[in-house]
Amino acid sequence: MQHRLFLLAAMAGIGNLHAAGLPTLQEVTVSSGQRDLTGVADSATEGTVTARQLANRPLLRPAEALETVPGMIVTQHSGDGKANQYFLRGFNLDHGSDFATHVLGMPVNMASHAHGQGYMDLNFLIPELIGGIRYRKGVYAAEDGDFATTGSARIDYLRKLDRSFVELGAGQHNFRRLLAAGGHSLGDINLMGAIDVGGYDGPWDQPQKLNKTNGVLRLTSGNAANGFSLAGMAYKADWTATEHVPERAIANGEIGRFGAQSPNDGGKTHRTSLSGDWARTNESGASKLNLYVVDYGLNYFANPSGYINGVQGDQHEQADERLLWGGQVRHSWFLGPQWKDTELSAGLQLRQDRISLVGLYATENRQRTRTIREDRIRETALAFLLEARTQWTGWLRSTLGLRRDQIDARVTPLAGQFNMGNGGEASAGQTSPKLGLVFGPFDLLGPTEFYANWGHGFHSNDARGTTARTNPQDGSAVDAVPLIVKAKGSELGLRATPLKGWHTNLSVWQMALASELVFVGDEGITEPKGASRRHGVEWSNYITPVDGWIVDADIAWSQARFREANVDNGGRRVPNAIPLTASLGLTADHGGPWFGGLRLRYLGAYALEETGEHKSSAFWMANLKAGYRITPQLQLTLDILNLFDKRANDIEYWGGACSRNEALAGTGGCGSGTAIDGRLVHPLEPRTFRLSLRASF
Template identity: 30%
Template structure:
């Protein structure tokens, strides 16, 4: 009898093990097959839950056939699904719905700013490549060369110039150019068509192990759309003879097979008295394929070319004397040409319940030519000081990232390991003196640069109930090679260097409405190859940045979200490569601290408000008090706007404010701040959308970029100034301008 009882218990145990709850693997996508990051999947009975990762994949444990799950994501309809087959990966496609801030919940796995930035992008669509960068709260930009040159960037007390302290990528492909002819980290984002952007992933500070060079003030990754739901053609036209046409064409949109192409053409004379003769062509194609084994592959190919004329940065004295107007020029032969061709391959696969792999490979070719004249007749009183900077570059890179996750009795953990490389080969990287873009008067620099970056990182996430502990470490190894073509013989210089970057972050999610964090980490920005080889014994070849953040995200009301942070960032060394002169300035150690504050409020179903405030205090550590200001470092910035969408009508009133800031080290020269107001509105009916954009609604007289520069100019009577003058040189901000548009969707 006892034997029969034991045998029965044994059989029951075997049966129980055979039907125990398993794990469900899947992916959450939108209707165009783009992955949704941070989608919430919850088991209706047990309340076990999971969130999708950076490629939209999830694994939910404790699931049986027939169980009911709920899938939700802000801006999409909540779906209820019944588990049918645990042996197969499930694909869940979400349908868009009206934005509802009440659906936002904070969790440990996903940065809530990603969800909020997606909302910002939806309620305030971008219309120019400049607008894309403005989607990062607290980031300001300025254009000072006819619209074709990369923007000047300001963030967290940094005048980042064109990208020295922010890591910018598109689909994992780097935008920053190392050892560039015009300056370290030069980031020209104009090859990205704004309408193809699906989401903006960003973070501030050096706290992410998978982000390396230039990720000191922060990083930004733009993810393009996987596919299109519909095709569209739009035409814009307006002030300054501006014309812009964009076409997005859906070629394939099946469950496992997607393809589209996009094209943009932009032409404008600009607001200046001398026409900018600006035109840009962008072509892009993207193909995506999901294989039966769960692998997801996407291929992006693009081509971009742009050319322009520019009126340059003009001295205030020339305007105040009446010699020229705000939109006049002392040398209207500035300008340039640039082009870039890209191909990028991305591959992801959920290998099993615990293992996920992500790979990307990219190759770019790049051409650049820029003519500038910043000092006019300071150096050459006869021919002037115009310079030409140029290069031809090939850029190649690859990265592989493996993530393993598991559970234990007290929580969960995830281990992420990545390896990668990047190689830049810049040919005929040169600086020359020219006249009227024609005759070469002298050559200051000309050479071939090869710079390679090999790296590896480990990122560990430990989830203990409501606490996430995130230590990480990154190692970067650089190889520098330079052949100076101005030397009589072939004698390449070479050097290698490495940097070690640890991180440690704590994120505590009190509940769905409150999350606080403390972040710390070390990052770095590399320096120009030519500088590195000039100072081979300098321990700051790869100067480090030490950062700390203390902040939180708070849902104070169902439709009111506030986020804020106190932060500190210290740079071991700021080497500023002055590409305009082909020299390097060492500005020593610096420290910055400040406050970031953001607000998102939904008044009702169709009115949405967003606002971001930043305060930064930036000083040089090694200079005397009163002489330790960091030129052009922003102090107070504010951006915000009110958006609406109802019954086919949509629009927004937006403003941005930049406070006065020091233009030199002793604060005796001030770069004037400004407030600019923009307006847009549209109406959609059937397959058509008509609307308009107004930039600088109040026609504010403002200076978009400013520099304290010493120059010598030729006066109206043809004579030269008796001596050089140092003062603010500026590019005027665009005056009131109007553009109307019509879009047809099919």
């Protein structure tokens, strides 16, 4: 703590270096840029991604749009209809437990979800329609609440299209896609619609048979500061999955590298929503209101542990049916020079999850054989936020925030032999203070600003874990867990423009989490993991050397440790916390016939269990997009994913599982209730070619 206070004092002392006449950093908007530039941010690790940069980024999956957040990694350990696996700042975010995402003002993370807390399925995104991604890291913004432990992203679609278009795509492994988008304007009223239909089998020995249909209709007027928007979205998908498998089953030839253990894993999901927002801004203040309602469902079948209990397999189904609704209202007052140009904001957020059914079932070939647990949940989250931004001097501004959250949940057991006593009510609240200081601009590395941020945040736990008394699998006693897990974070950073066209951000951060509690959907219980601490360094760069060229380069290092050693093996490492990631991107588009982008991504080796004795394999990979405009209305694009055909694993775990042959032979107790610990892997997809043709009109 003393060294952080010393650094803050030293940064404040830099104010004495600020001489009259030094250049002041002005608010700058770069239409082709990736992130907000120096002088307009509250921290060194926030920014904005624009549509132009995404246009030339090769993507294997829609959620990879989030890899524009420096340090974010998006992978998959199952079928492409399931939410992705995310990693950031030394966190295995699982499917979204510690990173909050909103799309058109609607929260994507699902509380008390059948598969995992914070489940964040972004497969309904249409990347070509994304108008911008505004992201923050850390717990420093009053606007961010549940799940925003490592940060948040707010994704908005375009309010209007420059041109309507139809795009046809085809590629290896039966990839096919039709995207049609168009719009019409009448005065200041814009109507935009799109339909996205496609499928993909993947390289798997068991074809994925992914089929998805996605649509959006949006009516807008004005802009985000003065205008309104009304949007309807609908998405559904079904697929067959190849789950992660024991690496030894591949090594001994029982299955191929792209083979599956279970013949009928996978699932189906749907998401239908209606959302709207309204905003007004004038000289005295700004008001904003948004409302949403989401109908969501998932039936997911998986057999990740294989054949522990016999050759019939250990497949289970996780089911989730809910109606999610809520909104936010916020007003800001611009207090003027007599109040140091303070912007004072107050807001109210409300969210309710009406979960009619959330269940876990034992299944064989997608047929239910036993109900392990089935519940109904009503969970309501209410938050009040207050924030003040003040320009104290020409070289010092501050952001002071306060957020109060209250979560109330009621769990009603519906079925399950050992589950009927697990119901009840749970309630918890937290007050989260936030503080940000900005020093500068100073003429050091070119125009330079320094940042200091501190704050409290949290992620919620599954409501079923807070009312649990017995393990629904066998009736053994369990301890209930808290509904809210507190997080505390701090960060020092700088943003600078050393040379014309080169913007650089550097930050040092730390995070303490009261518990790594995780709801384990495969077992229907909440598993305690203990308190943890993390710290790290991030450096990101955005360079526009000449018009039409963009270079971005990021590197992130972190260390994640439990406060106390694991009682079984004595280790303190947090499993699956990636310590080193790096990315390098190059895009080129001069408006002429040729355009494209190249992305390189590196993932360092990470501990698979607490001792660090078993680690994943580090690897790097590259994706390429190359396009040619045949005419101004017709363009051809080629994506080459995994350009150099790297042989690596998208994800690696350490855990207990059994293959079919091991169950038949009774190896290590397989087939009779005992698992064999080992490496579980899901391979990186091989080099893949995809071709698309777009006609605009």
